[in-house]
Amino acid sequence: MPGPVPDSWPCLIGTELNAAVRIISRERPDIRIARVLPPGEPPSPPPQDQVCVIIYNNVGPLPNTLVVVPPAPYIG
Incomplete structure (x- = not known):
């Protein structure tokens, strides 16, 4: 991936949930969960050897x- 790899998405607060998931998936295709x-x-703790993103809605x-609410989506 060229450029910096995001590990949080504060700009997605207030975004419709499904749209936010699509954006995160596009920016971080390595995240499957x-x-x-x-x-x-x-x-809860993520499965071993898995990278996941936490999204509150x-x-x-x-x-x-459903919309994304604070805290911003983050890798966790």
Whole structure:
């Protein structure tokens, strides 16, 4: 991958969840696991030898939507 490899995505806060997952997958194709959690829930340890991204989400402003909420998605 040319250029810096992101390990967090603060610019995705407020983005619709599925769109955020697509962006992260495009920027980091080496990540195969996304852990999507409700606000405040601590992530469990990732499987051994796996890289995953933690994404917190909550109900969006439109019906049946989820949006990314703080903290920003991060490798963890």
